[in-house]
Amino acid sequence: MKLSPSILSANFANLEKDIKVVDQAGAEYLHIDIMDGHFVPNLTFGANVVEAIRPLTKMVLDCHLMVENPETYIEEFAKAGADIIGVHVEATAHIFGVIQQIKKLGVKAEVVINPGTSLETIKQVLPLVDQVLIMTVNPGFGGQSFIPEMKRKIDQLDRIKQVQNYDFDIEVDGGINDQTIKECLESGATVAVAGSYIYNSDNPTEQINKLRESTK
Numbered sequence: 001m002k003l004s005p006s007i008l009s010a011n012f013a014n015l016e017k018d019i020k021v022v023d024q025a026g027a028e029y030l031h032i033d034i035m036d037g038h039f040v041p042n043l044t045f046g047a048n049v050v051e052a053i054r055p056l057t058k059m060v061l062d063c064h065l066m067v068e069n070p071e072t073y074i075e076e077f078a079k080a081g082a083d084i085i086g087v088h089v090e091a092t093a094h095i096f097g098v099i100q101q102i103k104k105l106g107v108k109a110e111v112v113i114n115p116g117t118s119l120e121t122i123k124q125v126l127p128l129v130d131q132v133l134i135m136t137v138n139p140g141f142g143g144q145s146f147i148p149e150m151k152r153k154i155d156q157l158d159r160i161k162q163v164q165n166y167d168f169d170i171e172v173d174g175g176i177n178d179q180t181i182k183e184c185l186e187s188g189a190t191v192a193v194a195g196s197y198i199y200n201s202d203n204p205t206e207q208i209n210k211l212r213e214s215t216k
Ligand SMILES: O=C(CO)[C@H](O)[C@H](O)COP(=O)(O)O
Pocket: 006, 008, 009, 031, 033, 064, 137, 138, 139, 140, 141, 142, 143, 144, 173, 174, 175, 176, 193, 194, 195, 196, 197
């Protein structure tokens, strides 16, 4: 199970320190939540922040775009150094085209799906994507509780992946802790995002170790 600490819960006045601590603890990805105040009722970072983070770490920069009309922003995030760009199926009328646009720029493409959206809506892009992000909370804020019904969705997606022999990672995001990560792993998740569990602690390294222990 790869870990993707979400800097949404980091201390923005000490972002470099909070990035380095999870890097040194062995996290494979760094999760960067981009929110536009329209698709979700919150505002966070732009591509300039991704550009500033890029030289600080070799971790995979896992950029989750919670923005309307994501096609407008793909190029600037690719230029800024994003390794993975995730777009919500609910945020565009042209999900197939946006995934193609990301891949053309040499960046890994991810489709993201909200808790209330059916897997049926992403079926057409599954052969194309490098990662599928199943939101296990309603997007917009850190520190929410894992929605237990999402386990069935992860199971179903994993079954489709096995039957069709697809080659994408299944990422989960929202309410991940040392219990829910275990359940997600059992259902077939291969990457876990965790924000408040890691950063709302005096010892993020210990929290990462606990997540590792739970998924051994
Ligand atoms: O995408 C997100 C919110 O929309 C965050 O990545 C997610 O909520 C992580 O926070 P936490 O681990 O505290 O639930």
